[in-house]
Amino acid sequence: MFNRYRIISICLALVALVSCTAVPTDNSSPAPQTPAPQVSAKMESADEIKLRIGPGDPVAGKSKAEMCFGCHGEDGNSTDPETPKLTGQYGSYITKQVRDYLSGLLTHQTMGPMAVNVDDEDLYDISAYFASQPMMKGAAPSNNKLGKHLFENDDLPRMMVSCKSCHGITGKGLAPGNPVYPVIGGQHRDYLLGQMLKFRKGIRNNSTGGVMNTTVHSLSDAELEALADYVSGL
Ligand code: HEC
Ligand code: HEC
Incomplete structure (x- = not known):
C-alpha cells in the first residue's frame, strides 16, 4: 500500500x-497558446527554441560566458567526461543549477566556487547562450x-x-x-x-x-x- x-x-x-511550469517571457514575445508537443531536437520551431533559451539574451551571454569556456567548452561541448555538456541544455535549468551551487544545495570543489562569480542578469544571459547552441548529441x-x-x-x-x-x-x-x-x-x-x-x-x-x-x-x-x-x- x-x-x-x-x-x-x-x-x-x-x-x-x-502542467504548471512556465518560463518567463518578455512582453515583446507572446507565449504560444497551445502546449508544444514532445519534440526531438531536429524539429524545434523558432518558438520552441525561444522557450528553451529562457529569459536571457544569448548574444550578450557569449562574452559573459567566457569564464565558463575553459571547462565547459566554447560552444558548451566540454571535452572532459566528468564536466557536463551545456550545449542545448534548457536555459532555466542551467540557471537553477548554478543557483543551487551558490546556495550550497549542490556542492563541487571546482564548480562551487565558480557560481559565486555570476550575478543574476549575467547568469540569465550566460544560460541563454549555452541553451541557444545546437542540442547535445x-x-x-x-x-x-x-x-x-x-x-x-x-x-x-x-x-x-x-x-x-x-x-x-x-x-x-x-x-x-x-x-x-x-x-x-x-x-x-x-x-x-x-x-x-x-x-x-x-x-x-x-x-x-x-x-x-x-x-x-x-x-x-x-x-x-x-x-x-x-x-x-x-
Ligand atoms: C573549473 C572548471 C569549471 C568552470 C570554470 C565552470 N564549471 Fe560548471 N561545472 C564544472 C564541473 C566539473 C561540473 C560538474 C559538477 C558535478 O559533478 O557536480 C560543472 C557543472 C555545471 C552545471 C550543472 C550542469 C548539469 O547538467 O546539471 C552547470 C549548469 C554549470 N556547471 C554551469 C557553469 C557556468 C555557467 C560556468 C561559468 C560561469 C561554469 N559552469 C564554470 C566545472 C566548471
Ligand atoms: C518523475 C520525473 C523523473 C523521472 C521518472 C526521471 N527523472 Fe531524471 N531528473 C528529473 C528532474 C526533475 C531532474 C532535475 C533535477 C534538478 O533540478 O537538478 C532530473 C535530473 C536527472 C539527471 C541529472 C542531469 C544533469 O545534467 O545533471 C540525470 C542523469 C537523470 N535525471 C537521469 C534519469 C534517468 C536515467 C532516469 C530513469 C532511470 C530518470 N532520470 C528518471 C526527473 C525525473
Missing part, C-alpha cells in the same frame, strides 16, 4: 510539474539493450517511473517550454553515471520532490552503467 501511495504521489507531482548510438529497456519502461514495484516519461524518449527533455527535466540524451557517460550515483547515495538532493532519488534508489551499479551507456548515445 505504501509503495502504491508513493507511486501515485510521484505521478501526481509529475503531472503538476508538467552522443558520438554514436549505444546498443545497450538493458539501458534502453530501463529507460523506456516503468518498474513500479521498485518505484521506478520510466526515464522517458520525464526526460522524453530521446532524452532531450519533455517539452520545449518545460525546463524542469534537463536534457540528458547525448550527455557524457561518466558525468551521467556520476550524477545517478550521487542521487542514489543521497549526495545530490535537488530534484523536485526528490524524484531522482526515488527513481534510482533500487537500481544496481550494473543497471546505472547500462543507463549511462544508453543515454549518452542518444
Whole structure:
C-alpha cells in the first residue's frame, strides 16, 4: 500500500510539474497558446527554441560566458567526461543549477566556487547562450539493450517511473517550454553515471520532490552503467 501511495504521489507531482511550469517571457514575445508537443531536437520551431533559451539574451551571454569556456567548452561541448555538456541544455535549468551551487544545495570543489562569480542578469544571459547552441548529441548510438529497456519502461514495484516519461524518449527533455527535466540524451557517460550515483547515495538532493532519488534508489551499479551507456548515445 505504501509503495502504491508513493507511486501515485510521484505521478501526481509529475503531472503538476508538467502542467504548471512556465518560463518567463518578455512582453515583446507572446507565449504560444497551445502546449508544444514532445519534440526531438531536429524539429524545434523558432518558438520552441525561444522557450528553451529562457529569459536571457544569448548574444550578450557569449562574452559573459567566457569564464565558463575553459571547462565547459566554447560552444558548451566540454571535452572532459566528468564536466557536463551545456550545449542545448534548457536555459532555466542551467540557471537553477548554478543557483543551487551558490546556495550550497549542490556542492563541487571546482564548480562551487565558480557560481559565486555570476550575478543574476549575467547568469540569465550566460544560460541563454549555452541553451541557444545546437542540442547535445552522443558520438554514436549505444546498443545497450538493458539501458534502453530501463529507460523506456516503468518498474513500479521498485518505484521506478520510466526515464522517458520525464526526460522524453530521446532524452532531450519533455517539452520545449518545460525546463524542469534537463536534457540528458547525448550527455557524457561518466558525468551521467556520476550524477545517478550521487542521487542514489543521497549526495545530490535537488530534484523536485526528490524524484531522482526515488527513481534510482533500487537500481544496481550494473543497471546505472547500462543507463549511462544508453543515454549518452542518444
Ligand atoms: C573549473 C572548471 C569549471 C568552470 C570554470 C565552470 N564549471 Fe560548471 N561545472 C564544472 C564541473 C566539473 C561540473 C560538474 C559538477 C558535478 O559533478 O557536480 C560543472 C557543472 C555545471 C552545471 C550543472 C550542469 C548539469 O547538467 O546539471 C552547470 C549548469 C554549470 N556547471 C554551469 C557553469 C557556468 C555557467 C560556468 C561559468 C560561469 C561554469 N559552469 C564554470 C566545472 C566548471
Ligand atoms: C518523475 C520525473 C523523473 C523521472 C521518472 C526521471 N527523472 Fe531524471 N531528473 C528529473 C528532474 C526533475 C531532474 C532535475 C533535477 C534538478 O533540478 O537538478 C532530473 C535530473 C536527472 C539527471 C541529472 C542531469 C544533469 O545534467 O545533471 C540525470 C542523469 C537523470 N535525471 C537521469 C534519469 C534517468 C536515467 C532516469 C530513469 C532511470 C530518470 N532520470 C528518471 C526527473 C525525473
